[in-house]
Amino acid sequence: MKYVLLICDDETRSPSKEELKADPTHQAWEADLERRGVELFGARLRPTAAATTVRSRNGETLVADGPFAETKDFVGGVVVVDCADLDEAIEIAAGHLYAQWGSVEIRPVWE
Amino acid sequence: MTAPEHAVRAAVDAAYRDEWGQVVATLIGLTRDWDLAEDCAQDAFAAALATWPRDGIPSRPGAWLTTAARNRATDRLRRDTAGNAKLRQLAILARDQGEPPVGEIPDDRLRLIFTCCHPALPFEARVALTLRTLAGLSTAEIAKAFLTAETTMAQRLVRAKRKIAEAGIPYRVPPAELLPERLASVLAVLYLIFNEGYSDQDSRRALTAEAIHLARVLARLMPHEPEPLGLLALMLLNEARRASRTDDGVLVTLEQQDRSRWDRALIAEGVAVLDQALAMRRGGPYQVQAAIAACHAAAPDTASTDWPQIAALYAELARMAPSPVVDLNRAVAVAMSEGVPAGLALVDELARSGRLDGYYLLPATQADLLRRDGRTAEAQAAYEEALRLAPSEAERRYLTGRLNDL
Structure with missing residues (x-):
């Protein structure tokens, strides 16, 4: 079985990478993952302020700033892409089947 | 070759208006660092004020300022270890340090304006960023114009610049397939800036001048696109009527405006710009709105206004950009051309739809x-x-x- 874990919070704390790295609980969790040998891919996302939401309706690409506001949409999958810039990510997102009735939220990975 | 103080002041003011956006745009192009670009542009203008009285006003102030700002950026990056990679990029252009570049400086303002107006940025951030980086308004001036606290406006600008960097918004003019959608965003931003200034009589008046200036720049940089010209024409035709729109703080409707106070030179320019746009034979909502404004501007009074033509133009506008406000305006034109009952029937229909509650x-x-x-x-x-x-x-x-x- 493969699982995608969606790590969620309300962004009020948003520790820096360094703070996260120094946190004992986080260190223990990472060590545990390594010991189990289970991690295929992991990425920390930039806060929602850096998010862009893409929808395709009748062949038109609709781009909105921020995360999709109507939270009736649930995450149904995760794809990680490595591309040139946001415009290319929008182009890729707009081509996904689900963009035609749902939405694809683009969140830059915190590198 | 000294220059008198007042002549320098006037030259720097003129350069600020004409060259600020270009200097910032070039610096962002080189460093991709928006804050650094703004700081160095600011320093370059300060340096101009300090040295032009002694050395004389350069023949090409824009080139002088760009070179000064670029040198300043090089200095600052040299002191910063993380700046080394950027410095290598800058080094290519720094070879001719101290002299104006040989050829024309490539105009980066188009890249800047499309980046400022990227749809992944919140709309109000697009407006603020455009006024800051292209028009050179200070954060305090923008905050005042939009009746916002300065700290709020500063936050908005910081967040927008951060998003450009973190989300990877490209610094470029979008390719042809994205151009119509992206250009629409740019035009909407400029028109909002104009309207913010237009709705106010005194304190925010400068915004209309900034919007017209930016529309002129955009039209010049995109000579084969009709809609920037359409927007410029619309702004000029509206601006021409400004003085007659209120009387002692009371709104004066078009019908009752003193048409002798309309600015004929602005109207003539607006009509000429519109003709230039229409000659490209690719219609668009701004051209249609400008054509409506031109119909009003050409008429000596309400009675002799070409209302059937205005009603037809509103119908066309409603097809291009459907909106209940456009339908309401069309209803008025229909009332004026076909009689009040026909217009009222359209208004009542709109009222029943609830779209303008x-x-x-x-x-x-x-x-x-x-x-x-x-x-x-x-x-x-x-x-x-x-x-x-x-x-x-x-x-x-x-x-x-x-x-x-x-």
Whole structure:
């Protein structure tokens, strides 16, 4: 079985990478993952302020700033892409089947 | 070759208006660092004020300022270890340090304006960023223009710049397939800036001048696109009527405006710019709106206005950019060309649809048409409803006047 874990919070704390790295609980969790040998891919996302939401309706690409506001949409999958810039990510997102009735939220990975 | 103080001051002011956006755009292009670009542009203008009285005003102030800003950026990056990679990029251009570049400086302002107006940025951030980086308004000036606290506006600019960097918004003019959508965003930003200034009589007036200036730059940089010209024409034609729009703080409708106060030179320029756009034979909402404004501008009074033509243009606009406000304007034009009952029928239909609930111009338009039709009691009720919804003092005074005249 493969699982995608969606790590969620309300962004009020948003520790820096360094703070996260120094946190004992986080260190223990990472060590545990390594010991189990289970991690295929992991990425920390930039806060929602850096998010862009893409929808395709009748062949038109609709781009909105921020995360999709109507939270009736649930995450149904995760794809990680490595591309040139946001415009290319929008182009890729707009081509996904689900963009035609749902939405694809683009969140830059915190590198 | 010294220059007198006042001549330098005038030259720097002119350069600030004409070259600020270009200097910032070039520096962002080189360093991709928006804050650094703004700081170095600021330093370059300060250096101009300090050295031009001694050395004389350079023959090409823009090139001088760009070179000065670039040298400043090089200095700052040299002191910063993380700046080394950027420095290598800058080094290519720094070879001719101290002298203006040989050829023309490539105009980066188009890249800057499309990046500022990227749809992944919140709309109000696009407006603020455009005014800051292209027009060179200070954060305090932008905050004042939009009746926002300066700290809020500063936050908005910081967040927008951070998003550009973190989300990877490219610094470029979008490719052809994205151009129509992205250009629409740029035009909407410029038109909003204009309207913010236009709705206000004194304090924010400078915004209309900034918007017209930016529209001129955009039209010049995109000579094969008709809509930037259409927007410029629309702004010029509206600006021409500004002086007659209010009288002592009371709104004056088009019908009652003193047309001798309209600025004929602006109207002539607006019409010429519109003709240039229309000659490209690719219509668009700004060209249609400018054509409507031109119909009004050409008429000596309301009675001799070409209302059938205006009604047809509003119908075209409604097809291109559907909006209940456009439908309301069309209803007025229909009332003027086909008679009040035909117009009122359209307004009533709009009212029933509920699409303009709470918008004061709906009952105000109804009231005006009812008054023309001699239905005084109904007109009075509609004016009272409009008065209740009117957003500002100028409109309330106008409506009160109308109510008293019944």
